[in-house]
Amino acid sequence: MALGVVAGMALQSFTEAAWVTEVTATGFEKEVLSPDCARAAWLSPLRMIADLFLRLLKLLIVPLVLTSIITGVAGIGGGRDFGRLGGKTLLYYMTTSLLAIGTGMVAVNLMQPGTGAELGLEIPSEFGEGVKGGFGDVLSRMVPENIFSAVGSNSNMLQIIVFALIFGYFVARTREPHGARIRNFFESAFEVMMRMATGILSLIPYGVFALTAKVVGETGLGVFAPLASFMLLVIMTLLLHALITLPCILKFIGGISPIAWMKAMSPALMTAFSTSSSSMTLPVSMEAVERRGGASNRVTSFVMPLGATINMDGTALYECVGVLFLSQYYASHSPAFELTLGMQFFVVITALLASIGAAGIPSAGLVLKAMILKALGLPDDGVLLLLAIDRPLDMLRTVVNVWSDSCGAALIAKSEGDKILDQKPTTLSHG
Numbered sequence: 001m002a003l004g005v006v007a008g009m010a011l012q013s014f015t016e017a018a019w020v021t022e023v024t025a026t027g028f029e030k031e032v033l034s035p036d037c038a039r040a041a042w043l044s045p046l047r048m049i050a051d052l053f054l055r056l057l058k059l060l061i062v063p064l065v066l067t068s069i070i071t072g073v074a075g076i077g078g079g080r081d082f083g084r085l086g087g088k089t090l091l092y093y094m095t096t097s098l099l100a101i102g103t104g105m106v107a108v109n110l111m112q113p114g115t116g117a118e119l120g121l122e123i124p125s126e127f128g129e130g131v132k133g134g135f136g137d138v139l140s141r142m143v144p145e146n147i148f149s150a151v152g153s154n155s156n157m158l159q160i161i162v163f164a165l166i167f168g169y170f171v172a173r174t175r176e177p178h179g180a181r182i183r184n185f186f187e188s189a190f191e192v193m194m195r196m197a198t199g200i201l202s203l204i205p206y207g208v209f210a211l212t213a214k215v216v217g218e219t220g221l222g223v224f225a226p227l228a229s230f231m232l233l234v235i236m237t238l239l240l241h242a243l244i245t246l247p248c249i250l251k252f253i254g255g256i257s258p259i260a261w262m263k264a265m266s267p268a269l270m271t272a273f274s275t276s277s278s279s280m281t282l283p284v285s286m287e288a289v290e291r292r293g294g295a296s297n298r299v300t301s302f303v304m305p306l307g308a309t310i311n312m313d314g315t316a317l318y319e320c321v322g323v324l325f326l327s328q329y330y331a332s333h334s335p336a337f338e339l340t341l342g343m344q345f346f347v348v349i350t351a352l353l354a355s356i357g358a359a360g361i362p363s364a365g366l367v368l369k370a371m372i373l374k375a376l377g378l379p380d381d382g383v384l385l386l387l388a389i390d391r392p393l394d395m396l397r398t399v400v401n402v403w404s405d406s407c408g409a410a411l412i413a414k415s416e417g418d419k420i421l422d423q424k425p426t427t428l429s430h431g
């Protein structure tokens with residue numbers, strides 16, 4: 001990114017000098033190479049690299065989301081586990097993700113970091129094939145009429161997610177060996193997709209360089225001011241969720257000391273911070289929940305792996321804030337992009353589903369942002385801009401994702417009678 005800034009600035013000052021006035025044979029003055037022209041010539045390869053990178057990222061969306069959700073949901077199992085434990089777990093996942101999204105949504109609407117920002121992104125003349133209409137339309141369009149036409153386009157992601165949820169649910173309820181065969185197939189496909197994603201995402205440094213150079217070359221350093229306030233907003237809201245909302249739930253619903261639990265979880269939280277990946281952190285977080293926290297293996301082995309794929313509070317919050325930030329930018333440049341109430345509702349649902357669909361690997365949340373923008377009918381090149389500043393935000397949202405999984409495990413384990421942090425189990429407390 002730093003190299004990109006330097007290259008972009010060099011590009012700007014270098015091309016300033018690139019205009020020449022020639023006097024033609026007939027005595028007229030002619031501008032041969034204007035700075036704009038020269039800059040455009042330099043920018044086009046950078047733009048090509050950035051576009052190519054964006055295409056590779058988008059290539060991942062459909063197969064990654066499809067396999068991630070089917071694997072996660074089919075893994076919930078159809079047997080006795082699903083009953084009480086499954087119900088409590090899903091209730092916790094949903095509630096905390098929606099609380100995170102709500103926090104982000106209120107903050108981004110209050111602070112309006114995108115309004116009037118100069119991000120240098122092209123403003124299209126009107127919404128694409130996105131959401132039009134009210135709640136009812138949005139909801140009914142989420143259900144695909146035909147799965148093959150849904151997987152045929154990145155803008156049908158909601159339909160793909162809804163299909164994957166239903167399909168995964170029934171995979172878990174199909175008699176053996178059929179259920180297991182399909183589950184194994186999708187588990188392996190998911191592994192392959194994660195490897196592929198990690199490979200493509202390892203090109204990020206080059207993408208960030210090309211992109212930063214392009215943006216700085218085009219618009220100068222001014223673009224970093226709105227990005228900095230966006231980052232600040234994301235960081236503040238993530239902290240709010242992790243340090244206020246979740247601890248309150250732990251304390252008041254579970255009667256567990258948030259500080260003691262956080263101390264017990266510290267190895268997992270540090271691993272999440274340094275790897276930016278919930279999946280890579282999973283062994284550490286399971287160990288922390290079980291050994292240091294005192295949850296039973298039955299609860300840990302159900303709640304934690306499922307949480308690492310489908311419960312991502314930090315990612316849900318980030319999806320919502322990022323998409324609203326970009327849409328504020330578009331709306332302040334063209335009234336056609338004002339988001340209606342129906343669309344804000346759509347953003348909430350999509351952010352929730354995107355966090356379920358995101359795989360626990362670095363920058364997965366960013367890739368899914370392209371899908372939400374597409375579904376909203378907004379251009380997705382803003383994703384590239386956010387990519388430049390993604391890593392620190394990714395580290396923090398991964399910590400929040402893992403922290404939320406562990407708080408869920410603590411609550412559920414306690415309600416199942418486990419001795420959390422060596423406290424007396426709730427079931428005995430009134431004896």
Ligand code: ASP
Nearest residue numbers: 277278315360361364365
């Ligand atoms: N890196 C995050 C995780 O693994 C996902 C994301 O990119 O938001 O939990």
